[in-house]
Amino acid sequence: MIIIAGSATLQPEHREAGVTLGCEHSARSRSEPGCLSHRCYVDAEQPDRLHFFEQWQDMAAVQAHFAVPESVEFMARIRAMAV
Numbered sequence: 001m002i003i004i005a006g007s008a009t010l011q012p013e014h015r016e017a018g019v020t021l022g023c024e025h026s027a028r029s030r031s032e033p034g035c036l037s038h039r040c041y042v043d044a045e046q047p048d049r050l051h052f053f054e055q056w057q058d059m060a061a062v063q064a065h066f067a068v069p070e071s072v073e074f075m076a077r078i079r080a081m082a083v
Helices: 012-029 059-067 069-081
Strands: 002-009 035-042 049-056
Touching: 002 059, 002 069, 012 035, 012 049, 012 069, 049 059, 059 069
Parallel strands: none
Antiparallel strands: 002 049, 035 049
């Protein structure tokens, strides 16, 4: 199993849109082959910070995930919202 933990700190004006985008990305990712778990969390102490926790069957599934056009688009969009 491969575990990925990541985070992004959003610009305050993009918080709501970023949370929506992160949750949509996690939901879509859970439907991919080899995805065991994919969740987006809001930090209780720093509400502009999102955390992502993912579990993948193997490295091939991770590589396929990052090659999906929707994942590439998600990364670009969340970066644009981040500080």
